[in-house]
Amino acid sequence: MLNTETRPAGKVDYSALIEPTRINSRLYTDPDIFQEEMEKIWYRSWVYVGHVSEVPNRNDYVTKSIGPTPVLLVRDRNDEIRLLLNKCPHRGNQLCAYRQGNRATFTCPYHSWTFSNTGDLMGYALADGYEGASKTGVGLGKVPRIAIYRGFVFGSFAETGPTLEEHLGGAKAALDQLCDNAPTGELDLRAGFLQHRTKANWKFMVENETDGYHPGFVHGSIFQVTKSGIANLYGKDSIALTRDYGNGHTEFDLRPEWRRIDKPLNWFGTTADRLPDYVAAMNAAYGPDRARQIMIDGSPHTMIFPNLFIAEIQMFVIQPISVDESIQHVTAVQFKDAPDINRRLRQQTMGSVGPAGFLLADDTEMYERNHRGARIRDPEWLVLTRGLHRERKDENGYTIAHSTDEVPQRGIWRHYLSLMQEQPA
Amino acid sequence: MTAQIAIATADNDLRALDPVALHHNVAQFLFHEARLADSHDYDGWDALWEEDGIYWVPANGMDTDPETQMSVLYDNRSRIHVRIEQLKTGRRHTQTPRSELARLISNIEIGEVAAAEVTVFANSMIYEDNLRGETVWAARNEYRLRLVNGNFRLVRKKIALVNNGKPMFTLSFLV
Numbered sequence: 001m002l003n004t005e006t007r008p009a010g011k012v013d014y015s016a017l018i019e020p021t022r023i024n025s026r027l028y029t030d031p032d033i034f035q036e037e038m039e040k041i042w043y044r045s046w047v048y049v050g051h052v053s054e055v056p057n058r059n060d061y062v063t064k065s066i067g068p069t070p071v072l073l074v075r076d077r078n079d080e081i082r083l084l085l086n087k088c089p090h091r092g093n094q095l096c097a098y099r100q101g102n103r104a105t106f107t108c109p110y111h112s113w114t115f116s117n118t119g120d121l122m123g124y125a126l127a128d129g130y131e132g133a134s135k136t137g138v139g140l141g142k143v144p145r146i147a148i149y150r151g152f153v154f155g156s157f158a159e160t161g162p163t164l165e166e167h168l169g170g171a172k173a174a175l176d177q178l179c180d181n182a183p184t185g186e187l188d189l190r191a192g193f194l195q196h197r198t199k200a201n202w203k204f205m206v207e208n209e210t211d212g213y214h215p216g217f218v219h220g221s222i223f224q225v226t227k228s229g230i231a232n233l234y235g236k237d238s239i240a241l242t243r244d245y246g247n248g249h250t251e252f253d254l255r256p257e258w259r260r261i262d263k264p265l266n267w268f269g270t271t272a273d274r275l276p277d278y279v280a281a282m283n284a285a286y287g288p289d290r291a292r293q294i295m296i297d298g299s300p301h302t303m304i305f306p307n308l309f310i311a312e313i314q315m316f317v318i319q320p321i322s323v324d325e326s327i328q329h330v331t332a333v334q335f336k337d338a339p340d341i342n343r344r345l346r347q348q349t350m351g352s353v354g355p356a357g358f359l360l361a362d363d364t365e366m367y368e369r370n371h372r373g374a375r376i377r378d379p380e381w382l383v384l385t386r387g388l389h390r391e392r393k394d395e396n397g398y399t400i401a402h403s404t405d406e407v408p409q410r411g412i413w414r415h416y417l418s419l420m421q422e423q424p425a
Numbered sequence: 426m427t428a429q430i431a432i433a434t435a436d437n438d439l440r441a442l443d444p445v446a447l448h449h450n451v452a453q454f455l456f457h458e459a460r461l462a463d464s465h466d467y468d469g470w471d472a473l474w475e476e477d478g479i480y481w482v483p484a485n486g487m488d489t490d491p492e493t494q495m496s497v498l499y500d501n502r503s504r505i506h507v508r509i510e511q512l513k514t515g516r517r518h519t520q521t522p523r524s525e526l527a528r529l530i531s532n533i534e535i536g537e538v539a540a541a542e543v544t545v546f547a548n549s550m551i552y553e554d555n556l557r558g559e560t561v562w563a564a565r566n567e568y569r570l571r572l573v574n575g576n577f578r579l580v581r582k583k584i585a586l587v588n589n590g591k592p593m594f595t596l597s598f599l600v
Contacts, residue, residue: 196592354497361595
């Protein structure tokens with residue numbers, strides 16, 4: 001790393017690297033800062049792990065992660081959702097080698113210790129060698145705090161701290177808005193994830209998700225070819241907004257544009273007559289007036305810090321691997337019992353995102369160029385001044401500005417600074 | 426080298442062709458297609474496709490159902506054309522500059538043979554060099570080729586990357 005220097009661990013002065021309208025490139029490239037982010041962000045604050053619909057039946061499990069650490073999302077034998085760590089407490093062996101499955105017990109292949117999917121040790125192999133030893137206290141590691149909001153499962157490695165609802169704050173409304181688009185109010189995320197690897201620091205992804213300045217340039221090629229009107233949302237005359245919810249959560253609020261156009265499902269590039277089953281189910285569930293409003297407002301474009309990005313029709317989970325490597329996990333938003341819209345959601349998602357996506361392949365190219373650029377010594381400082389003169393507050397007191405302004409990025413860094421300056425309890 | 430060699434069959438029936446000749450003709454077509462992809466001959470590659478063409482890169486398994494599960498890429502004919510047109514804008518940033526590519530197509534086996542269609546299995550290994558660095562891609566491919574006016578055309582190309590259940594770098598060239 002070009003700009004790594006020797007210094008005692010934990011001695012980075014973050015206030016000298018983050019100013020209200022500019023940030024130092026070193027924040028993306030310094031491996032010591034990455035390690036400190038693990039302790040102060042990824043292994044402390046609330047991190048999105050998975051969705052309850054990914055483990056619909058008792059004893060279902062799926063491998064997820066918190067930061068670089070694999071985590072088993074389990075619906076245990078008692079129907080309880082758990083987050084277990086995939087490490088045998090005997091010799092540290094990786095316990096489960098599969099991405100997903102259904103099993104009530106996990107047996108370590110090394111010395112055959114067997115654990116219930118509640119995490120408890122059920123039995124030692126060749127138990128005579130453990131005469132008098134207790135089985136309690138030698139279970140699997142657990143993520144100490146788990147909280148679920150509308151099916152979204154979050155974990156925190158901190159024993160104490162803000163509740164999930166306190167952490168989500170105003171961004172909770174985005175999860176509600178997303179679920180409202182389902183006739184049943186529930187998601188059903190079982191289409192599988194694409195895993196898009198990139199040689200770039202994770203924060204480039206978090207910042208880009210609500211950067212409304214780039215689409216016209218980075219995605220101009222696909223907008224041109226498909227004659228898409230999406231570019232107008234990110235143009236000079238757009239009335240869409242950027243919003244800083246606080247706590248690092250940011251949003252690109254397209255509702256002002258959709259309300260101006262006033263056509264149900266226009267947000268999804270389609271019309272009500274093309275998805276008749278979905279529209280009928282929405283009308284039945286919410287009544288015609290409320291259903292119409294939901295189908296005009298559409299699904300949110302919201303980045304929930306540090307790793308959950310709702311991109312209207314897709315859901316991304318950002319995973320940091322190392323200072324210069326990340327994985328974007330992405331799947332299609334799918335609504336419970338809504339096959340006609342779900343098919344279109346999958347088709348659009350497969351076209352747009354993932355390693356071959358019309359959109360995300362180019363975003364990801366930018367992440368890698370961002371990262372290579374950040375390693376260059378001069379200029380050290382990167383500029384986040386766009387739209388300062390037109391920031392204002394919305395009716396809830398959140399900062400908003402034009403759709404192309406850098407309100408989200410300034411908000412992300414303000415929250416990041418507060419986390420990195422916290423002293424360990 | 427650019428034109429395909431016309432395939433002479435009795436009554437346009439591939440089943441009437443000598444197996445060695447069929448294998449040879451299939452291999453020549455696959456090599457031709459590979460060269461168009463390696464050299465970013467976008468229009469040439471696009472022109473190989475039939476109207477009912479499907480270009481498919483599954484994810485999370487060799488044969489995951491593309492109608493219910495996410496695929497890396499699952500293009501019908503119109504989406505194949507969009508992909509080509511995007512590459513041709515010159516502003517498909519991940520291919521500007523273009524990847525340098527060389528691929529090997531091997532282990533070619535003839536599957537089911539119908540009068541005008543043949544299923545083919547082959548392995549491919551692709552070396553890619555781009556701004557990020559070098560990447561090697563390995564896949565088990567399945568093709569369906571249709572005989573039209575004495576030449577093969579693509580009806581289906583499935584590229585089952587052997588590591589498609591793991592995180593993968595951007596895949597923006599014609600695979």
